[in-house]
Amino acid sequence: MTEQLNKNLKPMSEQITYANLLFIGAWAGILLMLITYFIYITGIISPHVDIAVIIQNWDKGVDEYLKITNSPHGWGWLSLLNTGDFLNFVGLVLIAVLTIICYLFLVAGYQKRKDWIYFFICVFEIAVLVLAASGVLGTGGH
Amino acid sequence: MLPKFRMKWFCSVALMTLFLLPLIATAAEGTGISGDSNWPWWVWPIILFVFCFALGIVAVLAGVGGGVLYVPLVSGFFPFHIDFVRGAGLMVALAGALAAGPGLLRRNLASLRLALPVALIASTFSIIGAMLGLYLSKVNPNIVQVCLGVTIVGIAILIFLSKNTEKPVVTCQDAVGLALGISGSCLDEATKEEIHWKTHRTLLGLVMFVFIGILAGMFGLGAGWANVPVLNLLLGVPLKISVATSKFLLSITDTSAAWIYMNKGCVIPLIAIPSIIGLMFGSFVGVRLLSIAKPKFIRLMVIFVLLFAGLKAIDKGLGIGFLG
Numbered sequence: 001m002t003e004q005l006n007k008n009l010k011p012m013s014e015q016i017t018y019a020n021l022l023f024i025g026a027w028a029g030i031l032l033m034l035i036t037y038f039i040y041i042t043g044i045i046s047p048h049v050d051i052a053v054i055i056q057n058w059d060k061g062v063d064e065y066l067k068i069t070n071s072p073h074g075w076g077w078l079s080l081l082n083t084g085d086f087l088n089f090v091g092l093v094l095i096a097v098l099t100i101i102c103y104l105f106l107v108a109g110y111q112k113r114k115d116w117i118y119f120f121i122c123v124f125e126i127a128v129l130v131l132a133a134s135g136v137l138g139t140g141g142h
Numbered sequence: 143m144l145p146k147f148r149m150k151w152f153c154s155v156a157l158m159t160l161f162l163l164p165l166i167a168t169a170a171e172g173t174g175i176s177g178d179s180n181w182p183w184w185v186w187p188i189i190l191f192v193f194c195f196a197l198g199i200v201a202v203l204a205g206v207g208g209g210v211l212y213v214p215l216v217s218g219f220f221p222f223h224i225d226f227v228r229g230a231g232l233m234v235a236l237a238g239a240l241a242a243g244p245g246l247l248r249r250n251l252a253s254l255r256l257a258l259p260v261a262l263i264a265s266t267f268s269i270i271g272a273m274l275g276l277y278l279s280k281v282n283p284n285i286v287q288v289c290l291g292v293t294i295v296g297i298a299i300l301i302f303l304s305k306n307t308e309k310p311v312v313t314c315q316d317a318v319g320l321a322l323g324i325s326g327s328c329l330d331e332a333t334k335e336e337i338h339w340k341t342h343r344t345l346l347g348l349v350m351f352v353f354i355g356i357l358a359g360m361f362g363l364g365a366g367w368a369n370v371p372v373l374n375l376l377l378g379v380p381l382k383i384s385v386a387t388s389k390f391l392l393s394i395t396d397t398s399a400a401w402i403y404m405n406k407g408c409v410i411p412l413i414a415i416p417s418i419i420g421l422m423f424g425s426f427v428g429v430r431l432l433s434i435a436k437p438k439f440i441r442l443m444v445i446f447v448l449l450f451a452g453l454k455a456i457d458k459g460l461g462i463g464f465l466g
Contacts, residue, residue, distance in 0.1 A: 010250065011247060011248065011250040011254075012254075015247050015248075015250070015254055016247070016248060018247055018254075019243065019244040019245075019247035019248045020244065022240055022243045022244045022247070022393070023244035025240070026237070026240035026241050026243070026244070027241075029237070029240075030237065030241075030418070030419070030422060033415050033418065033419065034419065036411075037411065037415045037416075037419075040411065040412075041184065041187065051183045051412065052183060054410060054412055055183055055186065058221065058222050058223060058226055058410060058412075058413065059221050059222065059223050060223055061223055061225055061279065061280065061283060062223070062225040062226070062276075062279075062406055062407050062408050063280065065223070065225075065226075065407070066407045071407055072407070073405060073406055073407040074405045075405075085411055085412070088411035088415060089409075089411070091415075092233060092404065092409060092411070092414065092415075093404075095233075095236060095237055095240055096233075096236065096397055096400050096401055096404060098240060098393075098397075099240075099393055099394050099397045100397075106254070106258075117321075117322060117323075118255070118258060121258050121259055121262055122258065124262055125258070125261060125262050125265065125394070128262065128265055128266050128269070128398060129265065129394075129397055129398055129401070131269075132265075132269050132397070132398040132399075132401035132402055132405075133401040133405075135405040137269060137273060137402060137405075
């Protein structure tokens with residue numbers, strides 16, 4: 001009885017894996033952001049959009065801003081990774097992709113336990129997040 | 143441990159910064175600094191960092207997420223377009239939730255059985271909210287500004303009125319909760335007491351997350367202000383589990399909305415990164431100050447700040463100019 005109770009009080013192993021991945025990923029993302037931002041603002045790598053141009057246009061709507069600054073939407077930033085400003089997206093994307101990676105471990109865990117309801121909930125969640133990340137939805141702009 | 147007077151000093155400075163920096167930013171905007179800059183560009187990241195640092199402290203002490211304070215204050219007082227504020231606000235809320243998540247999961251305070259079904263609904267509808275918000279912003283950004291203001295005033299009233307229950311009594315679990323196996327146990331480290339919980343009114347609670355998801359995506363707000371009352375008061379989940387699960391939930395809900403904003407081009411690193419880092423560091427200091435702070439006073443201050451920020455957003459959206 002006590003053993004069963006203790007078992008209930010402990011999180012399942014995939015939950016711990018999820019936590020560990022989240023811990024490493026979140027801090028790696030923040031560290032990356034600090035490094036890339038430093039590179040950006042010190043001008044070690046020149047930016048795609050000059051900072052003065054950003055400041056002059058950050059009060060405009062996103063479509064107009066992208067047009068003026070000739071900035072990409074969707075995954076277009078990948079081709080501009082050699083510029084100081086878009087290099088910052090490495091850290092930002094890492095923290096945005098973390099949950100999807102963590103969910104893959106949950107899918108495996110629920111499959112092992114044959115907990116099919118939660119297995120499908122996780123599969124659907126991954127599908128939703130991948131759809132959002134894919135850029136298929138709402139990236140139409142300029 | 144910092145001496146008590148220094149901690150009080152920290153709290154006071156944080157609150158003052160929260161009031162003063164937006165005013166400085168507004169003054170700068172008024173004198174055309176955002177466009178034809180008389181100030182060097184690096185002033186803006188520094189102002190944002192210091193402001194978000196203070197925001198992080200106050201948010202932890204008041205028990206609210208950073209996003210709910212960030213979006214109305216920054217959109218109301220800083221020169222940035224609301225599209226970029228919402229994009230940064232979601233990244234701020236996401237980073238905060240991701241950093242808090244591991245501890246909550248390891249201690250079994252955040253419940254996966256509760257979070258996963260709720261997250262699926264909230265994250266799906268936060269995509270719809272984000273797309274709707276971006277569409278409305280394209281039609282007329284003032285519509286979003288006014289709706290944001292009304293929502294923020296509503297949140298302030300909700301925080302003021304909601305009386306969360308430490309351990310709600312759930313006599314009988316409903317069919318949906320039972321089918322999904324939404325129940326759990328954890329150890330309260332403060333009292334060494336085992337907490338066993340289950341849910342009721344689960345279906346209604348799940349439906350509520352449709353609206354929470356839409357609001358979170360539409361305005362770029364973390365939705366902890368709505369998650370906790372629904373989990374605690376409606377579903378009957380103990381307060382500690384509700385707060386922890388809500389924080390973890392944000393890491394999923396905000397991910398989907400953040401991707402929509404990021405793909406649309408609404409995340410400007412110059413704005414987003416000092417905000418994220420400032421808020422994270424502020425949250426660490428806030429946690430240390432929790433032991434000496436007077437949460438009731440801070441809570442009242444935050445309600446006041448939210449009311450003011452909400453009214454300012456309405457004022458800005460309607461173009462009245464009553465609040466400067």
